Amino acid sequence: xxxxxxVLSELRRRRGRTLVTALGLAVxxxxxxxxxxxxxxxxxxxxxxxxxLTGVGTDLSVSRPISFSRGAGNGLSTGERRRLVQENGxxxxxxxxxxxxxxxxxxxxFVATSQLSFSSSKLSRVRxxxxxxxxxxxLTLTTIHVEGKxxxxxxxxxxxxxxxxVAAGPPRNINLSSISxxxxxxxxxxxxxxxxxxxxxxxxxxxxxxxHEAILDLSYARRKGLRVGGTVHVGGKAFxxxxxxxxxxxxxxxxxxxxxxxxxQLAGRRGRVNxxxxxxxxxxxxxxxxxxxxxxVPGASVTTAKDLADRVSGSLVDAKNLTGxxxxxxxxxxxxxxFLIAALLTIGAVAKRTKELGTxxxxxxSQRLVVRQVTAESVxxxxxxxxxxxxxxxxxxxxxxxxxxxxxxxxxxAVQATPLPGPFGQGQPTSxxxxxxxxxxxxxxxxxxxxxxxxxxxxxxxAAGGLRAARLRxxxxxxxxx
Amino acid sequence: xxxxxxxxxxxxxxxxxxxxxxxxxxxALRDLDLTVHDGEFLVVAGPSGSGKTTLLQLLGxxxxxxxxxxxxxxxxxxxxxxxxxxxxxxxxxGFVFQQFNLIPTLTAAQxxxxxxxxxxxxxxxxxxxxxxxLASVGLEERADHLPSQLSGGEQQRVAIARALANEPRVVLAxxxxxxxxxxxxxxxxxxxxxxxxxxxxxxxxxTHDPQVAQAAPRVxxxxxxxxxxAA
Numbered sequence: 043x044x045x046x047x048x049v050l051s052e053l054r055r056r057r058g059r060t061l062v063t064a065l066g067l068a069v070x071x072x073x074x075x076x077x078x079x080x081x082x083x084x085x086x087x088x089x090x091x092x093x094x095l096t097g098v099g100t101d102l103s104v105s106r107p108i109s110f111s112r113g114a115g116n117g118l119s120t121g122e123r124r125r126l127v128q129e130n131g132x133x134x135x136x137x138x139x140x141x142x143x144x145x146x147x148x149x150x151x152f153v154a155t156s157q158l159s160f161s162s163s164k165l166s167r168v169r170x171x172x173x174x175x176x177x178x179x180x181l182t183l184t185t186i187h188v189e190g191k192x193x194x195x196x197x198x199x200x201x202x203x204x205x206x207x208v209a210a211g212p213p214r215n216i217n218l219s220s221i222s223x224x225x226x227x228x229x230x231x232x233x234x235x236x237x238x239x240x241x242x243x244x245x246x247x248x249x250x251x252x253x254h255e256a257i258l259d260l261s262y263a264r265r266k267g268l269r270v271g272g273t274v275h276v277g278g279k280a281f282x283x284x285x286x287x288x289x290x291x292x293x294x295x296x297x298x299x300x301x302x303x304x305x306x307q308l309a310g311r312r313g314r315v316n317x318x319x320x321x322x323x324x325x326x327x328x329x330x331x332x333x334x335x336x337x338x339v340p341g342a343s344v345t346t347a348k349d350l351a352d353r354v355s356g357s358l359v360d361a362k363n364l365t366g367x368x369x370x371x372x373x374x375x376x377x378x379x380x381f382l383i384a385a386l387l388t389i390g391a392v393a394k395r396t397k398e399l400g401t402x403x404x405x406x407x408s409q410r411l412v413v414r415q416v417t418a419e420s421v422x423x424x425x426x427x428x429x430x431x432x433x434x435x436x437x438x439x440x441x442x443x444x445x446x447x448x449x450x451x452x453x454x455x456a457v458q459a460t461p462l463p464g465p466f467g468q469g470q471p472t473s474x475x476x477x478x479x480x481x482x483x484x485x486x487x488x489x490x491x492x493x494x495x496x497x498x499x500x501x502x503x504x505a506a507g508g509l510r511a512a513r514l515r516x517x518x519x520x521x522x523x524x
Numbered sequence: 525x526x527x528x529x530x531x532x533x534x535x536x537x538x539x540x541x542x543x544x545x546x547x548x549x550x551x552a553l554r555d556l557d558l559t560v561h562d563g564e565f566l567v568v569a570g571p572s573g574s575g576k577t578t579l580l581q582l583l584g585x586x587x588x589x590x591x592x593x594x595x596x597x598x599x600x601x602x603x604x605x606x607x608x609x610x611x612x613x614x615x616x617x618g619f620v621f622q623q624f625n626l627i628p629t630l631t632a633a634q635x636x637x638x639x640x641x642x643x644x645x646x647x648x649x650x651x652x653x654x655x656x657x658l659a660s661v662g663l664e665e666r667a668d669h670l671p672s673q674l675s676g677g678e679q680q681r682v683a684i685a686r687a688l689a690n691e692p693r694v695v696l697a698x699x700x701x702x703x704x705x706x707x708x709x710x711x712x713x714x715x716x717x718x719x720x721x722x723x724x725x726x727x728x729x730x731t732h733d734p735q736v737a738q739a740a741p742r743v744x745x746x747x748x749x750x751x752x753x754a755a
Contacts, residue, residue, distance in 0.1 A: 044634070044641050044650070051629035401625040404586060405639040405686065406614025409606065517587035 049418050056391060060423055063387045067427025067499045068434055070380025071492045075435020077369040078491070079482035080442055084362045087449060087478040101233070102328060103345045104168065104318040104335055106158040122158055129154045129311070143194040150277045152183045152223075152309035157316040164339050165318050171334045173327035178230035179315030181305055182296055183223050185277055190216030221262070223276055224296035225305035225315075228252045233319035236287045236299045244270035244285030252301035256281035260288050262297040274298060277308040381499045384427075388420050388507035396514060403516035416511045417504030424500020428493045435492060439482035446479040533694065533726050534560035534583060539592035541578050541749075552578040554749040556592070560728065562693070565720035567740035568730045574746040576730040577698055583728060584617050584696045585609040614642055618687025620716075622699035624679045626671040632658065632682045633667040639689040657685040661715060677708035684715060695719055697729045701736060713739050 053060045141147055162179065169177040193215065224235035228247045231238050236257055238246040247255050256274050263286050268274060272283045276298055287299065306312050320335070322328045332344045392399065402412055536558040543550045552575045560566055560583075570576050581587040582594050585601050594601045601609065613619075618639075626635045636654045645653065658664045661681040671679050680700060687695050697716055701709030713729070713736050720727040729736060737743045745752040 043647065044637055047634065048627075048630065048638075051627075051634075055629040397625065398627060401619075401621070401627075402638065403610070404584065404613060404619045406610060406642050406690070408610045408642065411642055515587070517581045 045415065045418065048415065049422055052419055053422060059387055059391055060426070063384050063420075063423045063503070064427035064430055066380045066383035066387070067424055067496050068380075068430035070377040070499065071428055071431025071496050072434030072438060073376035074373050074495060075432060075484060075488060075492050076438030076442070076482065077373050078488050079435070079439035079484045080480075081362075081366070081369060082485065082488070083442065083480050083482040084449075086483065087480055088362065088451070090478055101347055102320040102322065102332060102335070104320060104339065104342050105316060105345075106160055106339070106341055107343045126158060129159060141192050143192050145192050146190070147192055148187070148189040148278070151186045151188075152277065152311070153186065154183055154316060157182070158341075159311060159314040159316040160339070162313045162315065165315060167338050168318050168320060168335055171331060171338060173322050173324075173331040173334070174320055175323045176230055176233060176321045178227040178233040178319050179225075179302065180227065180235050180317040180319060181225035181302060181309070181311065181315050182235060182317060183225075183305070183309055183311075184220050185223050185309075186218065186220045188216060188218050221276070221298055222296040223298045223300060223305060225302035226257075226299050227302045230319070233321055235296060235317070240287040241285040242288045244283070246285060247301060248284070253304045254282055255284045255301065257285040257287050257299040258283055259295055259297050259299075260286045276300060279308060377495065377499070380427075381502050384420070384423070384499050384503035385506035388416070388423075388503040389510050392416060392507040392510045399511050399514055400516050400518070403514070409512050412511050412514075413508035416507045417501065420504030420507060421497055421500040423503070424496040424498075425493070427499065428496025431496060432489055432492050436484055439484050442480065442482035446481060448477050449480055450477050531562045532559050533562045533564075533597060534558065535593075535595040535598075536582075537593045537595070539582065539589045539594060541575070541582065541587070542590040551749055553582075553589070556749070556751055558744065558751065560726060562726055563720060563724055564726050564742065565717055565740055566726075566728045567737050567743045568728065568746060569732060569734075569737045569743055570746035570752075571732055573748075575749040576732075576746055578749075579746065580696050580698050580728070580730050583694075584619060585612050614639075615690055616693050618684075618690070618692040618695045620680070620683050620687050620695065620697035620700045622702040624671070624676075624683045624703070626679055626682055626686075628671050631668050631670055632663060632674065632678075632685075635671070635682055636686045636689050639686045643690065653689055654685075657689045658682075660688055661685045675708075676704050677711060680704060680708075680712050681715070684712070688719070692725065694726045694728070697727070699731055699733075700729060701731065701733055706735065709733070709736070 159181070165177060165179045168174060226234040226236055226247065228249050231246060236246075241257065242260060244257070247257065256276070258268055258274060263269065263283070268283055270283050270286060273280045274283055275281070281298075281300060300308075302315075303312075306314060320331065322331045328346050328348070332346055335344050336342055399412055399416075402415075403409070407415075536556055539553055539556045539558075540551065541553040543552060556575075556579070558579075568576050568579060578587070582589055582601070583596075585596075585604070588594075588602045596612070601612075604612065627638065630638065633654050636657050637650055640650045640653050654667070655664060658667055661684050663678060663681050663685060666674060666678060666682075669678075671682070674682065680703075684695075684697075684700075687697075695716065700712050700716065704712060716727050716729060717739065719725045729740070731737060
């Protein structure tokens with residue numbers, strides 16, 4: 043208790059110096075707290091952007107993209123080419139066969155997106171690979187709805203409607219619209235084109251009634267004025283809208299989500315999927331699983347969470363990079379400056395106390411005890427600096443959160459690397475962007491780090507001062523005149 | 525020069541202390557021989573720069589001679605390590621300084637406690653020792669006062685209490701009346717003399733004050749680092 047009283051009384055005596063030293067350390071600690079909180083906020087923002095797509099970093103998605111840069115065969119087998127034509131080839135629409143001229147007609151066709159479909163057997167093969175915790179199939183298609191009156195001109199040449207015709211434009215009196223539809227395996231709600239976490243209003247599919255339910259993309263619903271509880275028509279069938287989902291950044295968003303088997307049935311693609319969503323047993327297993335899938339499913343394109351993270355760009359990434367480099371440099375410079383100031387001030391304080399420390403040695407204080415006393419004073423200064431630094435750092439973090447600067451994140455779509463021209467329905471996928479508001483969370487761990495740094499700064503300063511004190515010869519110290 | 529006997533506490537043999545090197549060399553003490561007996565009240569007098577303080581520091585184990593031996597109770601202080609000298613200063617020697625050297629932020633009691641802290645006594649033991657030391661200099665009522673709230677004489681009494689806290693065999697006082705008026709100085713000298721007479725301690729007082737020298741049964745005079753005479 044005596045030693046502590048002595049420490050505190052000395053710090054009180056040199057209040058100004060104590061405050062300056064503590065403030066120096068506080069600035070260094072506050073820099074670390076604020077910059078680390080900012081970095082954590084950026085991590086969280088990035089996580090917010092990617093989480094809907096990537097689960098918790100253990101998800102992969104498998105597709106079978108078609109490359110048009112590989113020449114005539116497109117890298118496809120004969121069977122695959124046949125299926126490609128079967129699933130996506132232009133379907134003749136003989137207007138003369140639709141009915142009498144002037145009569146109303148309506149027709150729905152489904153075409154695939156830029157991925158080849160594959161059978162459930164491949165899905166089963168993926169499921170049984172080591173490192174795979176779960177796998178679910180998904181089917182993303184475009185439904186083209188053609189509706190109108192049969193033209194009267196009998197001599198009009200036969201019109202064909204398919205995806206290619208969309209660009210050319212329909213004849214008059216005939217309306218043509220398309221929407222993208224994704225099938226979701228409701229037995230694996232966490233794996234699919236839409237997950238319960240992405241539903242912003244309403245609910246996810248109920249397994250018992252999923253066949254009659256639809257979830258709409260929020261922006262599509264807004265565009266079409268559709269709400270939860272309403273009805274949407276796909277392939278000539280009505281579905282009750284049970285939820286609206288927020289489009290995940292970089293994901294292959296669709297306008298409408300249906301239960302997978304129902305979509306397969308509507309589209310005449312029973313047992314076919316064109317995306318497999320995979321959850322690995324652990325983050326460390328992802329790379330191995332990715333390799334195994336590529337070998338088990340020839341031509342497969344595997345997109346991992348890391349691939350997605352690598353494709354994120356925009357001010358969010360710029361800020362992250364800036365924090366990673368400049369922030370770290372700022373932290374280091376700030377801390378070194380703070381430690382240096384503390385050490386110099388402590389050495390200065392010891393120099394001013396030469397006679398006092400000499401007296402202590404004269405009355406029987408050992409060198410170790412004198413050094414301990416000087417160091418203890420510095421550590422207490424460090425703790426005061428740490429406390430001030432935490433307050434300043436929290437204020438800085440609070441300021442960042444209060445200002446909440448908006449950052450944009452853009453993710454290039456996974457299939458953008460293999461662009462497809464018009465005939466396959468969706469056309470070219472576009473990059474997705476989103477805006478996130480930055481905050482700066484301060485964790486208990488960060489506060490602990492701040493205290494540790496402050497104590498380390500105090501110890502360092504104490505060591506410098508203690509070294510000076512240790513070198514004092516008592517006789518010389520007593521000759522010193524203050 | 526006194527011949528060493530069985531009750532000899534200090535025996536200095538051909539002690540020299542040189543500071544600096546070559547052109548800056550200063551010989552503070554030259555071939556000094558001195559014997560101090562146990563329980564003696566000795567005054568070392570001399571003008572400024574005569575080597576008095578150097579002699580006191582050698583006697584207190586604060587410094588080592590350049591040549592010669594400083595025997596304390598038969599042990600050569602020059603051969604003791606830092607830890608042994610620290611232990612000796614803690615338990616056996618008490619210092620009193622001209623400028624009191626009190627810690628301004630600590631109370632009188634805490635200033636006395638400074639000398640007790642390294643001994644590892646419990647709080648009760650320290651409190652008892654502090655009260656006893658302050659009582660021995662008549663300052664028990666001023667225990668909670670800061671040095672700035674005490675007169676010069678009272679501050680020197682606190683310094684003496686601090687020197688006595690560990691009940692040392694030797695008290696070394698360096699110009700203890702230098703910062704005091706003559707009346708207070710006399711009180712302090714009387715107090716120091718009482719530590720020897722009846723107190724049983726060896727008290728060595730360094731001074732250039734002739735009045736202090738007059739009060740001592742034995743005076744050693746120094747001039748230019750050599751002993752001029754012993755009275």
